[in-house]
Amino acid sequence: xxxxxxxxxxIYEKDFGVRFTKEDCLGREFWHCVPVDHQAxxxxxxxQVGYFRNLKVxxxxxEVLAELSSRHDVYIASAAMQFPNSLREKSDWLDxxxxxxxxxxxxxxxxxxxxxxxxxxxxxxxxxxKFEGRRLLFTSPHNTGLTDFERxxxxxxxxxxxx
Amino acid sequence: xxxxxxxxxxIYEKDFGVRFTKEDCLGREFWHCVPVDHQAxxxxxxxQVGYFRNLKVxxxxxEVLAELSSRHDVYIASAAMQFPNSLREKSDWLDxxxxxxxxxxxxxxxxxxxxxxxxxxxxxxxxxxKFEGRRLLFTSPHNTGLTDFERxxxxxxxxxxxx
Numbered sequence: 001x002x003x004x005x006x007x008x009x010x011i012y013e014k015d016f017g018v019r020f021t022k023e024d025c026l027g028r029e030f031w032h033c034v035p036v037d038h039q040a041x042x043x044x045x046x047x048q049v050g051y052f053r054n055l056k057v058x059x060x061x062x063e064v065l066a067e068l069s070s071r072h073d074v075y076i077a078s079a080a081m082q083f084p085n086s087l088r089e090k091s092d093w094l095d096x097x098x099x100x101x102x103x104x105x106x107x108x109x110x111x112x113x114x115x116x117x118x119x120x121x122x123x124x125x126x127x128x129x130k131f132e133g134r135r136l137l138f139t140s141p142h143n144t145g146l147t148d149f150e151r152x153x154x155x156x157x158x159x160x161x162x163x
Numbered sequence: 164x165x166x167x168x169x170x171x172x173x174i175y176e177k178d179f180g181v182r183f184t185k186e187d188c189l190g191r192e193f194w195h196c197v198p199v200d201h202q203a204x205x206x207x208x209x210x211q212v213g214y215f216r217n218l219k220v221x222x223x224x225x226e227v228l229a230e231l232s233s234r235h236d237v238y239i240a241s242a243a244m245q246f247p248n249s250l251r252e253k254s255d256w257l258d259x260x261x262x263x264x265x266x267x268x269x270x271x272x273x274x275x276x277x278x279x280x281x282x283x284x285x286x287x288x289x290x291x292x293k294f295e296g297r298r299l300l301f302t303s304p305h306n307t308g309l310t311d312f313e314r315x316x317x318x319x320x321x322x323x324x325x326x
Contacts, residue, residue: 087250
């Protein structure tokens with residue numbers, strides 16, 4: 001739903017004047033793509049006030065999730081507890097961009113190991129690994145090298161699976 | 164873990180100079196115990212800055228949870244999404260009082276319907292109702308009238324069940 005990877009590219013360009021594209025980064029975390037003496041700066045992005053609040057919405061996620069929510073029992077589970085500053089920002093971000101997902105169906109968590117459900121869509125393999133239902137890896141530059149999971153690369157693709 | 168009911172009594176006494184005890188309130192939400200023209204004030208408590216951050220710790224919860232965590236896979240799941248101001252406060256409260264529960268094992272949620280596990284301890288029947296494992300209702304004044312669930316009334320009792 002939120003394009004956290006693009007945010008790294010944008011902040012890095014602002015800080016260092018160098019523009020990376022996602023294609024430059026395939027198979028790697030963004031901090032692996034920058035000079036060693038810039039890595040600490042990149043790792044600090046998620047601790048900055050506003051990082052999560054200002055994330056861009058991934059194309060088609062709003063329309064597809066609105067439609068999915070009208071037909072299925074959709075929960076949003078976001079790994080947030082590592083970054084206490086992200087908690088309120090993620091709540092406000094959902095209020096702005098996904099107001100049709102009510103608070104009852106929002107989860108901010110650490111590990112996602114105790115979530116049950118029929119389908120989990122996530123861009124992190126470690127979030128999918130212990131899930132007992134159908135597991136869909138949402139493509140992000142950092143995970144393009146993985147082959148362990150069924151993959152989806154866009155919300156249109158998700159729509160074609162479940163709508 | 165957190166004594167939210169006592170907090171209502173304490174804030175009410177501060178605001179209106181009248182001291183209720185938990186025994187005065189058995190079987191009722193606290194807002195049901197006060198005069199009609201005070202009910203809106205009581206319902207506002209949870210929206211006040213600091214309400215969640217300043218909750219008192221229920222006796223023995225720290226010692227028992229520390230020991231449980233050393234032997235079992237313990238997660239904290241707190242219904243928090245309804246109150247965006249509570250998110251950071253609950254995270255900070257856990258950091259202060261339950262630092263041995265790492266962020267990986269903390270969950271802030273709305274409904275608890277998508278949590279899986281062997282045991283759920285909660286003072287709200289609606290949180291227990293859809294849980295598939297063993298369900299324990301932790302006694303609070305508001306739930307003393309319920310007979311649908313196995314009940315525990317102290318952390319010592321929980322210790323005797325699981326330690």
